[in-house]
Amino acid sequence: MVAGLGRRPKNGPKNSPRNRPKTKDTRPIWMEKPKPAMQVSKAIALVVICFLALYPLLAVLATSLSSQSEIANNNGLVLFPKEPTFAAYQTIFAGGVVTDALIRSLVITTVGTALSLVVTVAMAYGLTRRDLVGGRFFLMTALFTMLFSPGIIPSFLMVKELGLLDSYAALVLPTLMSAFNLVVVRSFFMNLPQELFEAAKIDGAGDFRILVQMVLPLSRGVLAVVGLFYAVGYWNAFFNAMLYLNDDKWPLSMILRQYVLLGQPMGDSAVAEIAVPSQAIQMAVVVISLIPIVIVFPFLQRYFTKGVLTGAIKG
Template sequence: MTADASTTAVRLGPDAARRYKASRRPVWMEKPSIPMQGLKGIVLLLVCIAVIYPFLAVIGTSLSSQQEIAANNGFVLFPTQPTLTAYTTIFAGGIVTDALIRSIGITLVGTALSVTLTVMMAYGLSRRGLLGGGFFLMTALLTMLFTPGIIPTFLVVKELGLLGTYAALILPTALSAFNLVIVRSFMMGIPSELVEAARLDGAGDLRILWHVVLPLSKAVIAVVGLFYAVGYWNAFFNAMLYVDSDKWPLAMVLRQYVLLGSSIDASAGAEIAAPSQAIQMAVVVISLVPILCVYPFLQKYFTKGVLTGAIKG
């Protein structure tokens, strides 16, 4: 006991001292001082600049001409004469447009399938007393510790006849053990009285899942859905292994143009060729836009779903 606490105990008495000590808030809950608030503001400003500056540089470079890019050593933050030549060249060639459509289809189908499998398996494993539940849960968790190598996975995909198909980009990664654990933990936190009441009314497991569990699990489903969508959207390695170039998603096309320095062929009749650097940055912008459009609608569920799924159960 500190000197201040001892003085308080003598002055107020033991019972009053205990109440005084219990009423005091922890240090981290106290209002920070003005210098500390200023320091936090400066740190937050620096972090925002570090995040926003590269994004603005990519957009500015994609809207710049060859001369302006060369004059600014390859990156332009605010172009003096913005031009959409890079974007018109990309969409005129058709390669990025087709890849964009394929990526949207793969992401939508893959996310729907992955969320469905994850929710159904998580609901089953969250029910206490399930026969073999521990075995199936341990099997799923082992995949987080011991992942198959490239060659075994390739041989399995080949034996299943999935080579050269879009299914090879979805099925090998259809279920994530990490997302399964999050959803299962969330569902275990749902009051069992609600499930029992629905079962007494004659509802089966599918009806309980649809009418009771899913409405209460919107937050965690939105979170894992975003995880799956981002994973499918950014995946390029499976495309490089399993499908030909005419079925490449946008992430693989982006890799070709940005890392390998390939150029995009414009359609016949195109007279103005955009600079290579501008085309590379334009492809990066196109690949970012869909995720940036979806994330704001799911952001309010993100923190709630992850934290609740991590601490319950």
């Protein structure tokens, strides 16, 4: 039955590591029990490494919750704000500009990632078929874009001629497929056992059915990683937004970039009568832009190494 071919058994074979009876000490017999001093030193090393990794994040978060005078009195580095304030976040979210941009970014990222995955998977699958006419030519054409990018002005002219200026499609279509991701997905597909495809064909399955019912279920790991690559790309992309869109359509990345660049040009005596704790705002911007990735990454992390290695060592 073709339908069941792609499914993995929920529990592994009886002698798989997962099903072995658990012993008190799972350490292999050749490995000695570590001495307490070694364990303590390892723990200290891990704590230090964790601290080094968390320290900048903590400083960013704490600064975003501080007032301008507190930041100034601590020379720009606050770890524990005495009087935490959400003023920076209130300033950023006031008026709805950032909220609107957040919604725009979510839609662009979701739609863009979905379209990119569809196009990448379709092309990658096509390029794994040995009987595809001109397959090598299409592959080389895609790889060519990894070596030679079109440049800013030709890209702009292309988007303009297609009538996409000031439309959200200008953020998705020019970057719809990444050649790198195509190579990663194609490599993964090529390493699936050919016998499965042959069996499916004997059972009468067409390419579309093979792709959807066999290949995709076996490729969840690589799709998660490539999807993450695309999603992070769409989420962070500000340059195309700057180039192709007017400010009323800017995604979150571009709006937040404006906050980061917030600074008065020399001679610009701002007449706006609202005090802006600018360093706190800059840090709040970093926090806001980190949140989606921090939420998504733990769920995809287990696929991450596998997916990256697929692209790195298999060709």
